[in-house]
Amino acid sequence: MSKTLIYVRTYLTRFLIIVGILSTLISWYFISPEINVVANELTAWSVNIETFALFVGLLTVFSGYLESIKKRERFWQYHVYSMILIIFWIIFGVSTGVYTVLYQKIWIALKGNLAVAMLGQIGFFCVSGAYRTFRMKNFRTALFALCCVMIVAMNSPLVVAIFPEIGNIVSFFFNSFAVGGSRAVIMTAGLGGIVLGIRILLGLERGALRAAEEAG
Amino acid sequence: MISFSVAQIIQTGRVFQFIFLVLIGAFIILAYYLSKRGKVWEIRPLEALDGINEHIGRAAEMGTPVLVSCGQGILNAETIAGLSVIGEIAAKSAKMGVKTYAVTMRPQVVVVAESIMRQALTSAGKTDWYLPGKYVKWFGFDWLSFSSGTSALILEHKPALCVYIGTHTNESIQIFETGARTGCVQVGGLGSQAYSVPVAMFADYLAIGTEQYALSAALTKEPMAISTLAGEDWAKVCMIILMVFGLLLNMANINLFYTIMGW
Numbered sequence: 001m002s003k004t005l006i007y008v009r010t011y012l013t014r015f016l017i018i019v020g021i022l023s024t025l026i027s028w029y030f031i032s033p034e035i036n037v038v039a040n041e042l043t044a045w046s047v048n049i050e051t052f053a054l055f056v057g058l059l060t061v062f063s064g065y066l067e068s069i070k071k072r073e074r075f076w077q078y079h080v081y082s083m084i085l086i087i088f089w090i091i092f093g094v095s096t097g098v099y100t101v102l103y104q105k106i107w108i109a110l111k112g113n114l115a116v117a118m119l120g121q122i123g124f125f126c127v128s129g130a131y132r133t134f135r136m137k138n139f140r141t142a143l144f145a146l147c148c149v150m151i152v153a154m155n156s157p158l159v160v161a162i163f164p165e166i167g168n169i170v171s172f173f174f175n176s177f178a179v180g181g182s183r184a185v186i187m188t189a190g191l192g193g194i195v196l197g198i199r200i201l202l203g204l205e206r207g208a209l210r211a212a213e214e215a216g
Numbered sequence: 217m218i219s220f221s222v223a224q225i226i227q228t229g230r231v232f233q234f235i236f237l238v239l240i241g242a243f244i245i246l247a248y249y250l251s252k253r254g255k256v257w258e259i260r261p262l263e264a265l266d267g268i269n270e271h272i273g274r275a276a277e278m279g280t281p282v283l284v285s286c287g288q289g290i291l292n293a294e295t296i297a298g299l300s301v302i303g304e305i306a307a308k309s310a311k312m313g314v315k316t317y318a319v320t321m322r323p324q325v326v327v328v329a330e331s332i333m334r335q336a337l338t339s340a341g342k343t344d345w346y347l348p349g350k351y352v353k354w355f356g357f358d359w360l361s362f363s364s365g366t367s368a369l370i371l372e373h374k375p376a377l378c379v380y381i382g383t384h385t386n387e388s389i390q391i392f393e394t395g396a397r398t399g400c401v402q403v404g405g406l407g408s409q410a411y412s413v414p415v416a417m418f419a420d421y422l423a424i425g426t427e428q429y430a431l432s433a434a435l436t437k438e439p440m441a442i443s444t445l446a447g448e449d450w451a452k453v454c455m456i457i458l459m460v461f462g463l464l465l466n467m468a469n470i471n472l473f474y475t476i477m478g479w
Binding site: 028029030031049050053054055056057058060061063064067074111114115118119121122125126128129130132133184185186187188189191192193194195196197198199200202204205 | 224225226227230234237240241244248293294296297300322323324326327330348349350352353354355356357360363364372386387390392393396406407412414418424425426427428429430432433438440441444445447448451455
């Protein structure tokens with residue numbers, strides 16, 4: 001890519017980002033019907049871009065699969081099967097509409113089963129992950145394990161029936177430490193997001209925007 | 217005579233938010249200006265950063281790739297943080313001869329990730345490595361396909377390091393578990409999303425809250441990028457002062473802060 005094209009691409013992107021951010025911020029904070037119109041228009045554009053991106057994503061998948069089939073890579077047969085299915089679903093969806101009874105029935109019959117099967121195995125993975133996380137190797141992990149046992153106890157009707165006061169203890173831990181900690185994470189994450197946005201605007205984040213600097 | 221009131225210009229209930237946003241911006245610009253004048257800012261050691269740096273080296277020794285996941289989110293702040301990390305890790309890894317795979321669920325993120333990957337490889341002098349769709353993987357616009365596809369990628373390539381910065385919900389447990397079983401080191405970002413529990417449970421290193429947004433700047437070690445983190449710290453100090461004073465005033469039955477925040 002020529003240097004001029006890189007500069008045009010970089011600064012045009014920067015310009016679009018600045019227009020997008022300013023119009024959204026201004027319409028959020030200030031009373032201005034004119035800016036609201038611009039913000040709404042840009043939101044509509046973003047929907048169009050998303051649709052286009054979906055198409056690009058589909059092309060990426062197809063190009064990857066075709067490459068794999070041509071080179072007879074590992075599991076290329078599944079790629080053939082996937083491509084046939086994708087084409088089938090596109091033609092089927094476009095011809096009948098995605099909200100018809102037939103489409104929905106086939107969709108739920110295929111995807112519903114798979115989704116439930118996957119969610120089922122997630123239960124086992126949770127247990128396996130919890131085993132690794134709550135192994136008591138030191139004081140910190142022992143505290144983790146204790147908290148975990150308390151949460152399990154609070155959600156167990158039998159334990160609550162035998163020791164009614166455990167609910168109060170766990171609620172205290174939830175309402176003071178857990179909520180406080182989670183709010184701290186949310187607040188700092190929000191602040192981090194704002195600073196990341198400012199870094200992008202200042203051109204300090206690498207990425208597509210810094211192509212011009214890379215070009216020299 | 218023309219007269220204005222704040223209520224005519226700024227949306228009701230957002231005046232304080234706006235003032236605070238301007239204040240954060242001012243802090244960052246000040247820190248940036250001081251940095252340009254020669255002030256050097258130190259960054260505290262980040263566990264996740266050390267983990268990434270160390271295990272990219274491990275990937276080079278083992279001859280295995282690195283995987284970065286931006287998760288299931290649309291182009292929100294967390295996903296953008298993930299995209300920045302993709303660029304930095306891809307460039308750093310490519311310099312050491314390590315390939316980086318990036319995965320995401322949203323097609324609009326794929327487009328941006330492809331651009332970042334291409335630029336990262338170019339900046340590392342590995343232009344010939346780049347092929348569209350080779351390193352940025354998209355398995356479909358659905359959590360089932362995202363989760364299964366990413367797990368399959370991990371099983372196939374057995375990456376030495378997996379970095380998860382972005383929105384990862386409970387459905388991503390399959391990915392984390394696959395990573396854990398293949399023995400890769402996992403670095404997770406804990407952000408604003410409520411579904412951060414699986415990340416906390418499975419990851420070996422955590423970037424909590426603001427750390428995940430600071431990772432890309434910290435990875436570059438560029439003084440200008442790090443200066444913005446100093447501005448962020450000042451804003452945090454302001455927030456703590458506001459919280460402490462607000463609490464004290466509230467205990468004294470003075471609702472001044474509530475009133476100001478409700479402007």
